[in-house]
Structure formats: C-alpha cells, structure tokens
Amino acid sequence: MTRILHVFSTFAVGGPQIRFAQLANALSGQYRHTIISLDGASQAMSRLATDVQAEFLPMPTLKAMSLPQRLHAIHRTLSHHQSDILMTYNWGAIEWAFCNRLLHLCRGIHWEDGFSPDEASQLYRRRNLFRRHALSGQTQVVVPSHTLMAIARQHWQIPAQRLHYFPNGIAMPEAISKGAPSALTTLITLASLRAEKNLHRLIDTFASQATHSRLLIGGDGPMLTELEAYIDSLNLTNSVRLVGRIDDVWGFLAQGDIFCLSSDTEQMPLSVLEAMAAALPVVATDVGDVKTIVAAENTPFVVPPAHYASAFRRILSEPRHWQAIGEANYQKACQHYSFQNMLENFTRLTAPIR
Structure with missing residues (x-):
C-alpha cells in the first residue's frame, strides 16, 4: 500500500x-x-x-x-x-x-x-x-x-x-430532479466564502440587475459573518440567502436556473463542472480556463470582471436559451471531464x- x-x-x-x-x-x-x-x-x-x-x-x-x-x-x-x-x-x-x-x-x-x-x-x-x-x-x-x-x-x-x-x-449525477418552476428566477453559486471568490461582486450585481429573482450562495468559510452583514446592509435578506455547507451538491444545484461565478482568480473550478453536469447555464468572470471549460454556446457569458454586470443582464434577458445552453454544458462535461x-x-x- x-x-x-x-x-x-x-x-x-x-x-x-x-x-x-x-x-x-x-x-x-x-x-x-x-x-x-x-x-x-x-x-x-x-x-x-x-x-x-x-x-x-x-x-x-x-x-x-x-x-x-x-x-x-x-x-x-x-x-x-x-x-x-x-x-x-x-x-x-x-x-x-x-x-x-x-x-x-x-x-x-x-x-x-x-x-x-x-x-x-x-x-x-x-x-x-x-x-x-x-x-x-x-x-x-x-x-x-x-x-x-x-x-x-x-x-x-x-x-x-x-x-x-x-x-x-466529476462523477456525473444519474439524474437531477428539478422542483416545480418558481415565479422567481433562482441564481445559484457554490463557493468557499473567501476573498478571492469576490462574492461582494456577485451580491452587488444581483442587487442591480436581478430584480424579481433570488440568489442562493452555498458554502462556508471565513467571510461568513462579513457577508451576512453586507447582505443585511443592502436590505437583501429576503432575496439573498447564505445556505452554508452543502453536502447534497446535486440537490442544491437543482434549485437553480443560472449558475454564477464571480471570482477574481480561478483555474479549473469544480463548481463550474458541477453546474455543467447539472445542465445549468453559467455566467462567470473570465478567469483561468473557465471560458474554455464551458460549452461554446455559453462562452458569451464568460466575461472580464468589468463586464460582469452586462453579461448578467444579458443572460437574464434570454430565458428561452437557458435550457439549450445548459444541455450543451452537460454534454461537454460528460465528454471531457x-x-x-x-x-x-x-x-x-x-x-x-x-
């Protein structure tokens, strides 16, 4: 051994x-x-x-x-x-x-x-x-x-x-059971609550671009208290939820319509692969290999940090394309990762x- x-x-x-x-x-x-x-x-x-x-x-x-x-x-x-x-x-x-x-x-x-x-x-x-x-x-x-x-x-x-x-x-899930459609668009992320994940960027962008939506942030880490206070200061406690540690990744991702990555630095984030395996479209900062990881249909929504808000706004305006983008991500995850x-x-x- x-x-x-x-x-x-x-x-x-x-x-x-x-x-x-x-x-x-x-x-x-x-x-x-x-x-x-x-x-x-x-x-x-x-x-x-x-x-x-x-x-x-x-x-x-x-x-x-x-x-x-x-x-x-x-x-x-x-x-x-x-x-x-x-x-x-x-x-x-x-x-x-x-x-x-x-x-x-x-x-x-x-x-x-x-x-x-x-x-x-x-x-x-x-x-x-x-x-x-x-x-x-x-x-x-x-x-x-x-x-x-x-x-x-x-x-x-x-x-x-x-x-x-x-x-x-990643080990692909056998099946992901989506719940009943919600009147609210659900934006979702999985991240350690650390500075390089720049969840302040995600929260700010959500606040300015995603009215009539909710944001679920899965994960824990050293910035939990700071993020709780920040969400409270923006009066977003009804629409932004810090879920904490996620043990059932697929059950958590099944709640989402769009996966969000707001990091300042990444290389090949597992969370993006998991989102792809869950057949979700991804809006992300263009860091590391993220743009080459996602399917071609998804690449317009992987952008430099300065354009994150516009990509956010654009993907939210195109709900008819979410399923096709998610399916393309799923197929690429199966074939390559x-x-x-x-x-x-x-x-x-x-x-x-x-």
Missing part, C-alpha cells in the same frame, strides 16, 4: 480538498494517507469515507519560526513519517516541497491549483524564483489548467517531462517507478 503524506495550507473545505477526498474515497484500500493542515483546519476530513485509511496530523504553528527553524521542523516531520510520496498543495506548502527536494527523502509531487488574492492580478518575482528552486530536481508538478501550464513552463521553468496537465473531473479520467491520471501519477 502506497503511503502518501499530504501537506495543505488548510484542510478546510475547498476545491483541492474536495478533489482529494473524492480520489481517496474512490481508491480506498490502495493508499494510506497522512494529512497535514498548516493552519490546523480539518473540516474536509468529514468528506472522507469511513473505509479510507487516513489520519490527520496536528502540526505546531510554523509561521513564527525563522526559515531555518521551519525547514528543520519540516525535515524532522518528513524523516519521521518516511512516506513513499510527499504531496504538497499550492504556495502555502512550497517549503515542504523545497525541503524534500534538498534532502531527497521521498518522491515529491506538487499540485498548483491557482493563486491567493495577493497573486490574482500579478505574479511575484521572488515567488517565481523560489518555485523554480523548490520544484526542480525530480519533483513532479501537477496543474489543472492550460493557463497554469503556460505559467509553469515560462515562469517556473518546469520541463515538459515533469509537468502534468491534470484536469478536474469524467471522474474516471481523473482517477486514471492519479493512479498513473502515483504508480511505483520501475
């Missing part, structure tokens, strides 16, 4: 954590997982099936330490656990990849899913340089988008033989080297 040590900056519920849980659940019995969350959050552990061999490893806070002290603590942990593979996720875990590369303790696989708000508009030169060093040697680098592939080649100088395009995939492909990619990536 392959032993994998996973290092996340957080193990709160988010895209990378959900993807990991789905893979671990589907491949139960083949891997033994140890999970480190650098901020101590562990909510995504609840997404793991009971038969998955996984342990959550508490870690002392490393931020207050100097870099040499942190690397020493990382070295001690890596040496103690003697895993077959170290999987690190995004910038928050890059020092673990760096330490493992220096000491050659085990195989290293680094996942980059996108950027935090401070890198959403520009890449930092010092981070690019550190990534080049940390991800050199034999470290394999995995990205879910063509946008990140280009960045990894150009800015991080990852050679083709160590760079893997690993698109997200299967969960089976994602499983095969993961199995190939972690196979023993002969």
Whole structure:
C-alpha cells in the first residue's frame, strides 16, 4: 500500500480538498494517507469515507519560526513519517516541497491549483524564483489548467517531462430532479466564502440587475459573518440567502436556473463542472480556463470582471436559451471531464517507478 503524506495550507473545505477526498474515497484500500493542515483546519476530513485509511496530523504553528527553524521542523516531520510520496498543495506548502527536494527523502509531487488574492492580478518575482528552486530536481508538478501550464513552463521553468496537465473531473449525477418552476428566477453559486471568490461582486450585481429573482450562495468559510452583514446592509435578506455547507451538491444545484461565478482568480473550478453536469447555464468572470471549460454556446457569458454586470443582464434577458445552453454544458462535461479520467491520471501519477 502506497503511503502518501499530504501537506495543505488548510484542510478546510475547498476545491483541492474536495478533489482529494473524492480520489481517496474512490481508491480506498490502495493508499494510506497522512494529512497535514498548516493552519490546523480539518473540516474536509468529514468528506472522507469511513473505509479510507487516513489520519490527520496536528502540526505546531510554523509561521513564527525563522526559515531555518521551519525547514528543520519540516525535515524532522518528513524523516519521521518516511512516506513513499510527499504531496504538497499550492504556495502555502512550497517549503515542504523545497525541503524534500534538498534532502531527497521521498518522491515529491506538487499540485498548483491557482493563486491567493495577493497573486490574482500579478505574479511575484521572488515567488517565481523560489518555485523554480523548490520544484526542480525530480519533483513532479501537477496543474489543472492550460493557463497554469503556460505559467509553469515560462515562469517556473518546469520541463515538459515533469509537468502534468491534470484536469478536474466529476462523477456525473444519474439524474437531477428539478422542483416545480418558481415565479422567481433562482441564481445559484457554490463557493468557499473567501476573498478571492469576490462574492461582494456577485451580491452587488444581483442587487442591480436581478430584480424579481433570488440568489442562493452555498458554502462556508471565513467571510461568513462579513457577508451576512453586507447582505443585511443592502436590505437583501429576503432575496439573498447564505445556505452554508452543502453536502447534497446535486440537490442544491437543482434549485437553480443560472449558475454564477464571480471570482477574481480561478483555474479549473469544480463548481463550474458541477453546474455543467447539472445542465445549468453559467455566467462567470473570465478567469483561468473557465471560458474554455464551458460549452461554446455559453462562452458569451464568460466575461472580464468589468463586464460582469452586462453579461448578467444579458443572460437574464434570454430565458428561452437557458435550457439549450445548459444541455450543451452537460454534454461537454460528460465528454471531457469524467471522474474516471481523473482517477486514471492519479493512479498513473502515483504508480511505483520501475
């Protein structure tokens, strides 16, 4: 059984954590997982099936330490656990990849899913340089988008033989049962309540463009209290609802007429794939690969942030096209973003080297 040590900056519920849980659940019995969350959050552990061999490893806070002290603590942990593979996720875990590369303790696989708000508009030169060093040697680098592939080649100088395009995939629902049609158009989103999701943009756009509609926001996160106060300040409590954590994704999406994405930064969001699988049209900011993910019929509604309100207004004015756009999204999700492909990619990536 392959032993994998996973290092996340957080193990709160988010895209990378959900993807990991789905893979671990589907491949139960083949891997033994140890999970480190650098901020101590562990909510995504609840997404793991009971038969998955996984342990959550508490870690002392490393931020207050100097870099040499942190690397020493990382070295001690890596040496103690003697895993077959170290999987690190995004910038928050890059020092673990760096330490493992220096000491050659085990195989290293680094996942980059996108950027935090401070890198959403520009890449930092010092981070690019550190990534080049940390991800050199034999470290394999995995990205879910063509946008990140280009960045990894150009800015991080990852050679083709160590760079893997690993698109997200989803298990398609057997059927989604829509309720009775509502007099109100229902706009819906699934997102971690974090700054880079820019849910203020979505709420503002809804308030200005979507009269006689309602907005359902699924997900939880650190901005919950702030968003509750913001919705209250705009007197939108009757039309905008923060639903909280969503366990039944398909049941939640079945309530929607249009899926909304308002993020400042994304690469290949699972939420958009899920919306496509639910046969919903999508109005979204043009970030990462979103415009290439959706069906051609949907691309006019994936726009730069400055044009988000106009795209919102335009899609709301064309209800006769929603079903056709949603069906085209469903067909593309079936053809290109299967969960089976994602499983095969993961199995190939972690196979023993002969």
